[in-house]
Every structure is written in C-alpha cells, then in structure tokens.
Amino acid sequence: SQQGEEDPQALSIQEGENATMNCSYKTSINNLQWYRQNSGRGLVHLILIRSNEREKHSGRLRVTLDTSKKSSSLLITASRAADTASYFCARRAGGFKTIFGAGTRLFVKA
Amino acid sequence: DADVTQTPRNRITKTGKRIMLECSQTKGHDRMYWYRQDPGLGLQLIYYSFDVKDINKGEISDGYSVSRQAQAKFSLSLESAIPNQTALYFCATSQTPGTGVLDTGELFFGEGSRLTVL
Numbered sequence: 001s002q003q004g005e006e007d008p009q010a011l012s013i014q015e016g017e018n019a020t021m022n023c024s025y026k027t028s029i030n031n032l033q034w035y036r037q038n039s040g041r042g043l044v045h046l047i048l049i050r051s052n053e054r055e056k057h058s059g060r061l062r063v064t065l066d067t068s069k070k071s072s073s074l075l076i077t078a079s080r081a082a083d084t085a086s087y088f089c090a091r092r093a094g095g096f097k098t099i100f101g102a103g104t105r106l107f108v109k110a
Numbered sequence: 111d112a113d114v115t116q117t118p119r120n121r122i123t124k125t126g127k128r129i130m131l132e133c134s135q136t137k138g139h140d141r142m143y144w145y146r147q148d149p150g151l152g153l154q155l156i157y158y159s160f161d162v163k164d165i166n167k168g169e170i171s172d173g174y175s176v177s178r179q180a181q182a183k184f185s186l187s188l189e190s191a192i193p194n195q196t197a198l199y200f201c202a203t204s205q206t207p208g209t210g211v212l213d214t215g216e217l218f219f220g221e222g223s224r225l226t227v228l
Contacts (some may be wrong), residue, residue, distance in 0.1 A: 009150075031214060042114070042200060042219035043153075050212075088152060092215040099152040100145075 006089060006101040014109050019076040021104040023089030025068075032065055032072045033090045033098070044089065047049075081110040113137045114220035116201050122226045129188040132221045133201030140206050142184040143217065144168075147198040156199075159184055160206065171198060191227040199223045 007022045023032070031050045035043040049056045049065045049072065056063045062075040076083055087105045114135045123129055133142065140220040141160050145153040155168030157176040165176060173195060175187045188195055 033216065035217075040198075040222070040224075042221045043164040043202075043217070044219070045216050048214055048216065067175075090215075090217075097155065098215045098217055099155075102150055 006087075006104050008104060009102070010105040010107070012107045012109065013079055015079060015081055017079055017108075019079050019083070019106055019108070021074045021087050021089075021090050021106070022071060023073070023101055024071045025042045025089075025091050025101075026070065027091075027093055029067070029091045029093055032063075033065060033092065034061075034072075035088045035090060035100075037086045037088065037103070041086070046087075076106075079106075079108045081108050084108045112221065114201055114203055114218055116199075116220035116223045118223060119221065120224045122228065123191055124228050125192055127191050127227075129191050129225065131186045131199055131201075131225070133184045133186070133220060135182050135201075135218075137203055137205075137218060138181075140181060141204045142178065142202075143202040144174075144184070144186045145200045145202060146170060147200060147222075152198065153211035156186065161215075180225045188225075188227075191225075193227045196225060196227045199225060203225070 005024045025106050033048045034046045036046050037043045047058045047063050048061045060077045065072045083105050086103045089101045091099045117132045143158045144156040147153050154170050156174050159165050159178045162178050177185050200222050201220040204217050207213045
C-alpha cells in the first residue's frame with residue numbers, strides 16, 4: 001500500500017493536555033499535509049510542511065518533518081473538546097497525487 | 111453556501127441499481143477528484159480530472175465511472191452497485207498553480223455522500 005502509517009490509531013486525552021500524532025511514509029515526498037475531519041464531515045486542510053522544512057507552526061498546531069526517518073508529527077497544544085476529530089496526514093509525492101493515511105481518532109474529554 | 115457541494119448526502123440503494131453522485135464547486139478550481147473512505151483505511155482515490163477533457167483513473171476505479179460535465183461539475187457513477195461499495199464518498203478540488211508557483215496539492219473537500227448498498 002502507498003498509504004502512510006499513522007500512530008496511534010486512537011488517542012483519548014483530557015482537555016488542556018497536548019496531543020501528538022505521528023505519521024510515517026515509505027517513499028520520498030514533496031510535501032506533507034495534515035487534514036482534520038469532524039465526524040461524518042469533509043476533510044479540512046490544517047497545515048502543510050515542505051520537504052525542505054523541519055518544523056512549522058500554526059496557532060496551537062506544530063508540525064515536524066524528519067525526511068531521513070520518513071516521519072512527521074502533529075502536536076496540538078492545550079487541547080480543547082472541540083479538537084475532537086480524526087486527523088489525517090497526506091503525502092504529496094511526485095506528480096499530482098495526494099495520498100492519505102488511515103488517520104488518528106482524537107477524543108478530548110472535557 | 112459550501113464551496114464544494116455534493117448531492118445526495120445520503121443514499122440507500124439495492125444491489126444492481128445505478129447510482130450517480132454529483133459534485134459541484136464554486137471555487138473556480140480546474141482539478142476535481144473523487145475519493146472513497148472506508149473505516150480504518152483512510153481515503154482512496156477513485157478518479158481525478160484536471161480539466162473538462164481530462165479524466166484519469168485512480169487507485170480503485172473498477173466498478174466506477176465519472177463524467178466532467180463542466181469545469182465546476184464532476185459526477186461519479188456506480189453502474190451496478192454492490193454491497194462492498196458501501197462507503198463515504200468525497201469530492202475534492204484543487205487548483206493548478208500559476209507559472210513559477212509550487213503545486214502544494216492542497217485539497218478542498220465537500221461534505222461527503224454516504225452510500226449504503228443493500
């Protein structure tokens with residue numbers, strides 16, 4: 001499969017805690033993106049990190065990329081109940097395709 | 111109004127029936143995609159189109175067909191639906207970047223069409 005591996009598959013934390021999700025992939029990439037999906041809804045783009053970048057921030061989100069290990073992580077700081085959703089990494093490789101991982105289901109308890 | 115609109119949002123049908131899922135967008139994007147989502151498997155690309163005259167198969171095109179009626183409209187058809195096509199289907203769009211602009215591949219999704227085949 002071309003899909004990446006996301007870890008963990010599910011994560012349950014208390015409000016205020018940080019949530020870390022990891023994504024690994026097998027082939028080289030041009031960029032890596034993270035998307036969020038609320039239950040039964042469409043995916044929404046959160047943040048993109050290019051292959052020549054190592055870290056990127058957007059509000060409470062921090063994304064890191066280690067191309068030598070072919071892995072990325074998404075950190076959500078000071079989580080809120082509204083952050084409860086599924087989070088997907090998506091790799092942009094050569095050509096046009098954007099390939100999605102299976103996602104991490106995050107549950108933030110109030 | 112949503113930028114990417116899918117109809118119907120929910121559909122229950124029987125094995126062997128023909129089903130069409132429609133997608134329209136107001137984002138002015140030239141690229142459109144159909145994805146399928148199954149629990150635990152993420153999203154899989156069914157078909158994609160870079161303009162009205164361009165149609166390409168994705169990872170799992172067997173049993174599906176598409177039509178790009180206009181730049182803003184991209185429909186997905188199941189000619190003879192079967193139970194293992196029960197899934198959540200998403201339409202997405204993206205824009206071909208201008209000259210000298212990197213193609214990020216950022217996708218904009220509709221709200222999904224939940225299809226159940228009995």
